[in-house]
Amino acid sequence: MNRNISIILPCFVAAFSVMSCGEHHHAESKKEAHLDHDHGEEIVIHHEEAERFGIKTTTIAPAEFHSIIPASGSIEYAPESNIMISSPVAGRLTFASRISVGSSISAGQLIADIRPEGVSGGNVDAAAKARMDAARRELDRITPLYADGIVTARDLNAARQAYQEAQAAYSSTAASGRVTSPIAGIVAALPANNNEIVGVGTPIATVVRQGRLTLRIEVAEKYYPALAGVTSCNILTPGSDRWIALSELDGRKEGVVSGNATESRQGYVTVIFSFVNDGSVSPGAFAEVNMLSQPIPDVISIPAEAVTEQQGQTFAYRRIDDHGYEKVPVTCGMTDGRMIEIKSGLKPGDEVVTEGTVFVKLAETKGNAPEGHSHNH
Numbered sequence: 477m478n479r480n481i482s483i484i485l486p487c488f489v490a491a492f493s494v495m496s497c498g499e500h501h502h503a504e505s506k507k508e509a510h511l512d513h514d515h516g517e518e519i520v521i522h523h524e525e526a527e528r529f530g531i532k533t534t535t536i537a538p539a540e541f542h543s544i545i546p547a548s549g550s551i552e553y554a555p556e557s558n559i560m561i562s563s564p565v566a567g568r569l570t571f572a573s574r575i576s577v578g579s580s581i582s583a584g585q586l587i588a589d590i591r592p593e594g595v596s597g598g599n600v601d602a603a604a605k606a607r608m609d610a611a612r613r614e615l616d617r618i619t620p621l622y623a624d625g626i627v628t629a630r631d632l633n634a635a636r637q638a639y640q641e642a643q644a645a646y647s648s649t650a651a652s653g654r655v656t657s658p659i660a661g662i663v664a665a666l667p668a669n670n671n672e673i674v675g676v677g678t679p680i681a682t683v684v685r686q687g688r689l690t691l692r693i694e695v696a697e698k699y700y701p702a703l704a705g706v707t708s709c710n711i712l713t714p715g716s717d718r719w720i721a722l723s724e725l726d727g728r729k730e731g732v733v734s735g736n737a738t739e740s741r742q743g744y745v746t747v748i749f750s751f752v753n754d755g756s757v758s759p760g761a762f763a764e765v766n767m768l769s770q771p772i773p774d775v776i777s778i779p780a781e782a783v784t785e786q787q788g789q790t791f792a793y794r795r796i797d798d799h800g801y802e803k804v805p806v807t808c809g810m811t812d813g814r815m816i817e818i819k820s821g822l823k824p825g826d827e828v829v830t831e832g833t834v835f836v837k838l839a840e841t842k843g844n845a846p847e848g849h850s851h852n853h
Contacts, residue, residue: 487808489743492788493535496708505546505565506800508762509723512587515572515625517802517803517840518800518801518802519793519800519801519802519803519836519839519840520799520800520801521799521801521836521839522689522799523798523799524639526669526832528637528842529835530831530832530844531643531829531831531833531835531836532829532830532831532832533693533827533828533829533830534779534827535797535825535827535828535831536776536778536822536823536824536825536826536827536828537824537825538774538775538776538824539774539777540771540772540774540775541771541772541774541775541777541810541812541815541817542707542768542769542770542771542772542812543702543705543768543769543770543772543810544736544766544767544769544810544811545600545699545703545766545767545814546764546765546766546767546770547693547694547696547699547747547765547766547767548693548694548763548764548765549692549693549694549711549762549763549765550624550691550760550761550762550763550764550842550846551690551711551713551757551758551759551760551761551801552629552689552690552691552692552759552760553664553684553689553690553693553759554687554688554689554690554750556818557684557687557688557689558633558636558663558664558682558683558684558685559640559657559658559659559682559684560636560637560640560679560681560682561587561640561655561657561679561680561681561682561683562637562640562677562678562679562680563655563668563674563675563676563677563678563679563680564653564655564676565590565592565676566592566674566675566676567590567591567592567593567653567654567673567674568590568592568644568671568673568674569589569590569591569668569669569670569671569672569673569674569680570588570589570670570671571590571666571670572585572586572587572756573587574586575588575663575666575681576663576666577663577665578661578662578663578665579667579802580660580661580662580664581657581660581661581663581683582657583657583658583659583660583664584657584658584661585656585657585658586654586655586656586805587655587657587663587681588655589653589654589655589678589682589720590653590655590674590699591653591834592653592655592830595784596853598694608639608642608643608675610642611635611639611641611642611643612639612642612643613637614635614638614639614830615636615639616634616636616837617635618631618632619632619635623731624628625723625731625732625733628733629690633696636823637679639830640692641677641679642764644818647662647738651810654680655680657681659683659685659767660685660686661685661686662683662684662686662827663681663682663683664682664683664684664706665681665682665683666680666681667679667680667681668680668681672734676834677816681850684759686753687752687753688751688752688753689750689751689752689757689759690711690730690748691711691722691727691747691749691750691751691763691765692746692747693709693746693747693748693767694744694745694746694747695747695767696717696737696744696747697743697744698830700721700745700835701731702769702770703732703745703747703767703769705769705770706729706747706769707729707768707769708721708722708723708724708727708729708767708768708811709727709749709765709766709767709768710755710765710766710768710813710814711757711763711764711765711766711811711813712763712764713757713758713761713762713763714761715763719766719780719812719813719814720756720757721814722751723753725752725754725756726751726752727748727749727750727751728750729748729749730744730748730749730750731747731748732746732747732748733746733747733748735744747767750763754779763811764813766811766813767813767846768812775817776817776818776822776824777815777816777817777818778792778815778817778818778828778830779814779830780811780813780814780815780816780830781818781830781831782830782833782834783806783808783816783832784833784837789805790806790807791803791804791805791806792806792810792818792821792828792829793803793828793829793833793836793837794822794826795827795829796826801829803840804819804821804822806818806820806821806822807819807820807821813819
């Protein structure tokens, strides 16, 4: 049974004008749409209304898709972004004004003054130089091992922190009790308290460089053979309804960590990505992850927001003429979060609503024929 429903979307979404095939409307501003008998129920939304509510369509063409590996991950500061600043001398700590967690600071900016107290014994400068040299050698040893996945990021951070502390203790500038930041960034932590007595090497501040972030992904071991083909991934963080493609944030896969070096739970391996911190995600957050693996050619896919679900079935809206749309049942396959594979229901050349789908769905709902109205005349 065919019927033609004409929907004129007004300024307020709640009101719609309905034209069924047996009804006549005399308002000159409302135009009757042509009924295409090759289709079922037609939802008619005139051009100016579609434009007002942001309804846009895309013509479907087969394109490359990717096999999906689902996983979860955590977003962390990249190891090279963390700088732990330690006390170069023993004494009473006084933070500079406007230094607090979350403060933005520039390279060389004063963080604190330490008034030396109780410094005694031996050639302090020579001992500090020896400790700095030893810490530098250990950091040089650890760095390539981390790149090869033999040691963890925690080991690398510990070696880097030890070197930074030794370097600070040997610095002639730091020996004066003035503590400055070697980098520009954000004060992420202040482990020592203002006016506290601190010793040599006591951590007093952590500064994080505003740059790249690290995504540590835990993947079930059964996917290990496919990880070599992983090129990128999309992530969804709690509280967000938007999947983010790391490819748009200069994302790159840094490696796969397995064996004793992994910090994953048993039965999982770790894949590490890095990406530019553009402010859309927060360090410390967990993420749902869809990793993009082997490419699959000639797949029909549409944006995830183009698919609606009603009573357990999935649908898309296809444009059938200048003002007409119809609801089409579709069978969905894989999704990377942003795009969904369509296994049946749509074909190349179909023009599908990809933005403003909610308004077309609302128009369809509001446009049901009045109860008791019959089209059988």
